Amino acid sequence: xxxxxxxxxxGILVAPLALYLxxxxxxxxxxxxxSLTDWSGYSQTQNFVGLENYVRLVNDSLFWTALRNNGVxxxxxxxxxxxxxLLFAFLLHLGGRRRGAVAQxxxxxxxxxxxxxxxxxxxVAIIAVLWQQSYNPQGGIVPRTMxxxxxxxxxxGLLGTPSTALWACIGVAVxxxxxxxxxxxxxxxxxxPRDIFEAAALDGVNRLTMFFRIALPLLWDNVQVAFVYxxxxxxxxxxxxxxxxxxxxxxxxxxxVIAHYLFTRAFSGDANPQYGxxxxxxxMLFFLTLTLAAVMFRASRREKVEY
Amino acid sequence: xxxxxxxxSRRQFLRAALATGLLAVPGSTALAGCAGAGxxxxxxxxxxxxxxxxxxxxxxAGLEVVLFAGGLKTEMPWVQKSYNGLYxxxxxxxxxxxxxxxxxxxxxxxxxxxxxxxxxAQKIPLAALAGAGQLADLAELMDAPSLDDPAKKVRDTxxxxxxxxxxxxxxxxxxxxxxxxxxxxxxxxxxxxxxWTMPKEWSEFLAFADEMKKAGLSPxxxxxxxxxSYVYExxxxxxxxxxxxxxxxxxxxxxxxxxxxxAIKQAASAIEELARKQGFLPGSPGLTHTQAQTEFVNGKIxxxxxGSWLExxxxxxxxxxxxxxxxxxxxxxxxxKLPYEAVHANAGEPFIVPKQAKNARxxxxxxxxxxxxxxxxxxxxxxxxxxxxxxxxDKVQSDSTALKSVKAxxxxxxxxxxxxxxxxxxxxxxxxxxTAAVADLLAGRTNADGFLTAxxxxxxxxxxxxxxxKFKRS
Numbered sequence: 036x037x038x039x040x041x042x043x044x045x046g047i048l049v050a051p052l053a054l055y056l057x058x059x060x061x062x063x064x065x066x067x068x069x070s071l072t073d074w075s076g077y078s079q080t081q082n083f084v085g086l087e088n089y090v091r092l093v094n095d096s097l098f099w100t101a102l103r104n105n106g107v108x109x110x111x112x113x114x115x116x117x118x119x120x121l122l123f124a125f126l127l128h129l130g131g132r133r134r135g136a137v138a139q140x141x142x143x144x145x146x147x148x149x150x151x152x153x154x155x156x157x158x159v160a161i162i163a164v165l166w167q168q169s170y171n172p173q174g175g176i177v178p179r180t181m182x183x184x185x186x187x188x189x190x191x192g193l194l195g196t197p198s199t200a201l202w203a204c205i206g207v208a209v210x211x212x213x214x215x216x217x218x219x220x221x222x223x224x225x226x227x228p229r230d231i232f233e234a235a236a237l238d239g240v241n242r243l244t245m246f247f248r249i250a251l252p253l254l255w256d257n258v259q260v261a262f263v264y265x266x267x268x269x270x271x272x273x274x275x276x277x278x279x280x281x282x283x284x285x286x287x288x289x290x291x292v293i294a295h296y297l298f299t300r301a302f303s304g305d306a307n308p309q310y311g312x313x314x315x316x317x318x319m320l321f322f323l324t325l326t327l328a329a330v331m332f333r334a335s336r337r338e339k340v341e342y
Numbered sequence: 343x344x345x346x347x348x349x350x351s352r353r354q355f356l357r358a359a360l361a362t363g364l365l366a367v368p369g370s371t372a373l374a375g376c377a378g379a380g381x382x383x384x385x386x387x388x389x390x391x392x393x394x395x396x397x398x399x400x401x402x403a404g405l406e407v408v409l410f411a412g413g414l415k416t417e418m419p420w421v422q423k424s425y426n427g428l429y430x431x432x433x434x435x436x437x438x439x440x441x442x443x444x445x446x447x448x449x450x451x452x453x454x455x456x457x458x459x460x461x462x463a464q465k466i467p468l469a470a471l472a473g474a475g476q477l478a479d480l481a482e483l484m485d486a487p488s489l490d491d492p493a494k495k496v497r498d499t500x501x502x503x504x505x506x507x508x509x510x511x512x513x514x515x516x517x518x519x520x521x522x523x524x525x526x527x528x529x530x531x532x533x534x535x536x537x538w539t540m541p542k543e544w545s546e547f548l549a550f551a552d553e554m555k556k557a558g559l560s561p562x563x564x565x566x567x568x569x570x571s572y573v574y575e576x577x578x579x580x581x582x583x584x585x586x587x588x589x590x591x592x593x594x595x596x597x598x599x600x601x602x603x604x605a606i607k608q609a610a611s612a613i614e615e616l617a618r619k620q621g622f623l624p625g626s627p628g629l630t631h632t633q634a635q636t637e638f639v640n641g642k643i644x645x646x647x648x649g650s651w652l653e654x655x656x657x658x659x660x661x662x663x664x665x666x667x668x669x670x671x672x673x674x675x676x677x678x679k680l681p682y683e684a685v686h687a688n689a690g691e692p693f694i695v696p697k698q699a700k701n702a703r704x705x706x707x708x709x710x711x712x713x714x715x716x717x718x719x720x721x722x723x724x725x726x727x728x729x730x731x732x733x734x735x736d737k738v739q740s741d742s743t744a745l746k747s748v749k750a751x752x753x754x755x756x757x758x759x760x761x762x763x764x765x766x767x768x769x770x771x772x773x774x775x776x777t778a779a780v781a782d783l784l785a786g787r788t789n790a791d792g793f794l795t796a797x798x799x800x801x802x803x804x805x806x807x808x809x810x811x812k813f814k815r816s
Binding site: 299 | 446449452466467470471473475476567624626629630633637769770773774777778781811
């Protein structure tokens with residue numbers, strides 16, 4: 036009996052496992068190997084150079100600039116997105132008028148969640164092009180709105196000024212991602228038994244306390260997952276940068292990120308391609324991402340609440 | 343300098359690779375889609391040489407041609423017809439793609455196509471292919487009799503400027519087919535309406551800039567997020583005219599203190615002055631080249647530095663009667679070494695024959711057919727761009743004001759054309775000088791002296807970098 040069960044499970048797993056080995060594991064191992072060579076990417080042979088690429092990398096100031104920018108993203112992107120996502124989700128659920136003991140969701144909350152979610156349905160490439168138009172210093176909607184609010188938009192444009200370019204890109208990423216987390220947290224809130232909120236309301240707990248002392252702890256699992264996902268987005272962040280500021284060096288490298296720098300070294304049609312060196316950057320990024328995921332899960336481990 | 347188009351996206355490639363890694367592994371997965379293991383060399387076909395078949399093409403062998411499906415997209419049916427006219431049994435397999443880099447595994451695997459138009463944002467870097475010994479030497483083609491006149495070698499039918507651009511380590515490996523001419527573009531109808539003529543000297547241009555401003559136009563503009571290299575082009579052209587072609591040659595050869603030459607300093611100061619006097623459309627650093635060019639055709643920018651593809655590129659948004667024309671870049675002063683008429687002309691749009699291709703001789707023959715006068719003329723009429731085939735220029739029939747002005751500029755320039763190549767040879771030169779340093783200069787984050795220092799430091803760094811293959815020109 037047991038035999039048959041294992042054969043069945045094995046049968047199901049073999050195909051995906053093979054795909055995983057061929058398309059994920061083996062390329063990763065190959066990348067590690069290439070990172071130890073001087074391969075340009077277009078020759079049939081490559082020379083083994085040991086750790087030379089990594090030594091170069093450590094001495095490459097642009098790599099550190101990119102790393103710093105990824106660091107900024109890592110600090111700002113998850114916290115902003117999750118805060119906004121939590122806020123919106125909470126408002127959708129408990130932000131409305133009180134009816135009976137406990138507050139209801141805002142009127143039309145379903146419509147709002149659809150609206151929030153909408154950007155997430157579009158591809159990042161489309162979003163980035165749309166925002167490129169919105170940021171256009173010649174009459175784009177963002178600089179116009181800023182002027183109307185009495186804030187002087189930078190003359191060189193938000194994407195053309197070193198001090199604002201990265202923030203403009205972060206804004207796009209938050210706008211894109213927040214809807215997904217609103218929906219995620221809404222689902223989390225919906226699964227919390229309503230009587231918990233009712234009991235709290237009867238005890239006279241205000242909404243702020245309800246959010247921080249009840250909703251947030253009970254949503255912690257979701258928040259933790261969100262941190263890891265957004266952390267990975269922050270460590271990649273390739274697509275938005277490559278469309279909105281394809282030449283980060285034009286804004287003093289203020290928008291250069293590791294994934295884009297890797298791409299410049301490996302693929303950029305007019306650069307001297309150095310796949311070996313780019314692979315070394317990729318391997319570094321791999322370990323950074325892995326470390327991040329491990330640290331996040333470790334740091335945010337808490338006891339699970341059973342309802 | 344091929345087209346300075348925006349490098350949009352190899353992101354499809356990267357993202358596809360990312361998707362397979364899903365969670366943890368962005369960078370390293372991305373690289374791995376392209377394994378480097380090589381196969382053995384394949385057998386190459388050869389026919390018997392004859393008067394009509396000087397390259398010894400196997401008349402029955404199929405020919406695989408991969409073309410670039412970009413701005414100048416055409417599968418060149420006229421060339422196919424011409425090839426099949428001589429070799430009716432040869433089966434042609436012509437395809438087009440925007441992602442030429444997808445051929446990378448076929449190069450490393452030893453089974454590349456017979457003929458490739460290596461162009462676009464996703465082109466395979468030519469210097470890399472040349473450095474890896476992947477390209478067939480075109481000398482044999484150059485010495486073969488031309489299709490039109492057996493008494494004339496192919497070499498003597500093309501403009502001489504096409505040779506240095508495609509030469510790597512003294513071997514001609516790349517045929518750059520399209521002749522790009524650079525200068526300052528403007529609307530003839532707008533200029534006529536205002537009674538303006540394009541000034542020939544920089545001091546006059548600065549005065550003219552004030553006049554344009556009075557009329558509500560920005561004198562110039564650029565796309566700062568992806569195309570500061572257009573301003574770089576203008577700067578080096580001015581420097582080349584002031585000090586002669588040797589000035590830009592020494593930059594190409596990464597000579598010590600090449601960026602400290604007086605002509606470069608004058609040109610950088612000229613750009614700095616124009617920028618300081620608000621000569622560029624406000625917000626230019628935050629625009630893409632397409633957005634900037636849209637402002638140009640909408641009449642907000644008076645003059646726009648660019649190359650001969652501009653009219654074609656902006657065709658769909660240019661108002662009727664805009665009448666785009668090109669004038670040579672103004673000279674810095676009357677003591678310039680070259681006359682005002684001198685222009686920066688460069689052969690672009692690279693075509694290659696992979697060395698390991700099965701029917702490499704067929705690939706060379708396909709090139710020989712492209713270089714016939716009639717086929718070059720057909721290409722120009724289809725794409726609106728002149729080719730390197732000299733005799734075809736006068737035959738091209740076109741109503742395009744741009745093409746007419748380019749033809750006039752080229753014939754006025756005569757032998758006073760020059761080009762510069764370092765920004766195509768060295769990725770870091772384009773990155774750190776043509777983009778970073780020029781952007782800093784234009785945005786006022788540095789002055790001309792600071793620009794020269796930064797540029798020299800960047801050039802010295804490339805010269806000292808053992809990981810970058812160097813090229814020389816004379």
